Amino acid sequence: MHPTGKTPNEESPLNGNKALSLDEVKTELHKRHHPSLTSLDIEAHAKTVHRIRTLKEKHDVVMLGHNYMEPLVFGLSTKEEQGDSLGLSMYAANTEASYLIFNGVPFMAETAKILSPDKTVLVADKTAGCSLADNFGAEDVKKLKDLYPGAPVMIYVNSYADAKAESDICCTSANAAHIAKTMPGDTIIFVPDIFFAQNLEEELKGEKNVVYPGKDNTARGAVCEVHERFTLSDLVAIRESFEIPKGHERRKLYAHWECRPDVLKESDFYGSTSQIMKDIAARVENDQLERAFVASECELTSNLSQEFPQVQFWTACSVRCSHMAKVRLDKIANILEAIDSGDDLTEYEVTLDADVIDKARLPIERMLEASV
Ligand code: SF4
Structure with missing residues (x-):
C-alpha cells in the first residue's frame, strides 16, 4: 500500500501482464478515478484495451510507454515498460521479446532500434514528428563542427539517428550537465535545443563554455x-490562480529543462521528467507535497495524478504534444492485429541503415559509459 493508504496505479492488474476478461478491464479502468477518464470513455475504449492486452500477451510483445502518453495508452505498459525514451530503449534491449511496440514518436523508437538492431521495432504512427528532431539534422551538426573545429558535439537524445551519427556523445535531460563536464576541453557544442542549451550554459557557468545553434553563429x-x-507571465499567473506561492513548503511549481530560462528561474524545482517524478515521489513519501503544477506536457500530469492521488495536481490541458497525441489505442490495436494475422508490418516498422546504426550507437554508448 501507498504511505497514505491509497493505492497507486502500479498495483493495478491493468499494469501487469495477467490475462483479464473484458469486465475485469472495465472494473480496473473505473477504479482509476481519473477526471479525464469518464464512464463514457471507459465504455467506448474498454473493448480495444482488452483486445490489445490479449494480443500483447499472446505474441509476447514488449510495449514501451513514454511518460507523455495519454493515460489509457500509458496504462497498456507494465511498470517496467513505462519511462523516458532512453530508459525504455535500454530496458527493451535487455528483453527476449522479438517485437517492440514503442508508444512514443519515431525518434524514440529509433533509439530502441539502435540498441536492439535485431528486434522488430514498431510505432503506431510513423508520421508523428517532434519540433526538436525535425528541425535539426546531420547537415546542421556538420555546419557547427566546421564553425568550432575541435569542440566536441553533445547531442540531446531528442534527435534522429543520422544527426546522432555525426555527434561525439549523446545525453538526456537527466544527465546533460554531468556528461558535459566529462568532455575534454573547455568548450562543448550542445544541440539541438536552444532553451535547454541556454539553461545548461547557466548551470555550467565557470566550468564549461557551451556553444549552441543560434549563439554567435548562423546555424539553426x-x-x-x-x-x-510556458512563459514567465504564465508561471506568475499559475502561482496566483492555484495558490502556489514561491517557497511554499508543501506546494511546488515544477519546470522541465526544455522550458525558457526565465521559466526555470521562476520554478521551485527544475529537471528532467524522471528528476521531477523522483522529487515528487520523495516529497510524497515524506508527506511534504499537497499541491503541484508541472510546466510540461499535460499528459505527464495526468499520469502523475494517477500515480500520486494524494497530491492535488493542476494542469494546462491545452499544452499537449500534437505529435505524441497521434499515438492512439486504435492504431496500436492495428499493429497487434497485423502481427496476429501475419500481415506486412512495413507501415509500422522503424528501420535504419546498418551504417547509421553503427555510427549512432557510438555516442549513445559513450554516454552510458560516462554516466556510471
Ligand atoms: S514534447 Fe513533443 S515536440 Fe516536445 S520534445 Fe517531446 S516529442 Fe518533441
Whole structure:
C-alpha cells in the first residue's frame, strides 16, 4: 500500500501482464478515478484495451510507454515498460521479446532500434514528428563542427539517428550537465535545443563554455514546441490562480529543462521528467507535497495524478504534444492485429541503415559509459 493508504496505479492488474476478461478491464479502468477518464470513455475504449492486452500477451510483445502518453495508452505498459525514451530503449534491449511496440514518436523508437538492431521495432504512427528532431539534422551538426573545429558535439537524445551519427556523445535531460563536464576541453557544442542549451550554459557557468545553434553563429537550432509555450507571465499567473506561492513548503511549481530560462528561474524545482517524478515521489513519501503544477506536457500530469492521488495536481490541458497525441489505442490495436494475422508490418516498422546504426550507437554508448 501507498504511505497514505491509497493505492497507486502500479498495483493495478491493468499494469501487469495477467490475462483479464473484458469486465475485469472495465472494473480496473473505473477504479482509476481519473477526471479525464469518464464512464463514457471507459465504455467506448474498454473493448480495444482488452483486445490489445490479449494480443500483447499472446505474441509476447514488449510495449514501451513514454511518460507523455495519454493515460489509457500509458496504462497498456507494465511498470517496467513505462519511462523516458532512453530508459525504455535500454530496458527493451535487455528483453527476449522479438517485437517492440514503442508508444512514443519515431525518434524514440529509433533509439530502441539502435540498441536492439535485431528486434522488430514498431510505432503506431510513423508520421508523428517532434519540433526538436525535425528541425535539426546531420547537415546542421556538420555546419557547427566546421564553425568550432575541435569542440566536441553533445547531442540531446531528442534527435534522429543520422544527426546522432555525426555527434561525439549523446545525453538526456537527466544527465546533460554531468556528461558535459566529462568532455575534454573547455568548450562543448550542445544541440539541438536552444532553451535547454541556454539553461545548461547557466548551470555550467565557470566550468564549461557551451556553444549552441543560434549563439554567435548562423546555424539553426530548435525548441520543443510544447515547453516553449510556458512563459514567465504564465508561471506568475499559475502561482496566483492555484495558490502556489514561491517557497511554499508543501506546494511546488515544477519546470522541465526544455522550458525558457526565465521559466526555470521562476520554478521551485527544475529537471528532467524522471528528476521531477523522483522529487515528487520523495516529497510524497515524506508527506511534504499537497499541491503541484508541472510546466510540461499535460499528459505527464495526468499520469502523475494517477500515480500520486494524494497530491492535488493542476494542469494546462491545452499544452499537449500534437505529435505524441497521434499515438492512439486504435492504431496500436492495428499493429497487434497485423502481427496476429501475419500481415506486412512495413507501415509500422522503424528501420535504419546498418551504417547509421553503427555510427549512432557510438555516442549513445559513450554516454552510458560516462554516466556510471
Ligand atoms: S514534447 Fe516536445 S520534445 Fe517531446 S516529442 Fe513533443 S515536440 Fe518533441
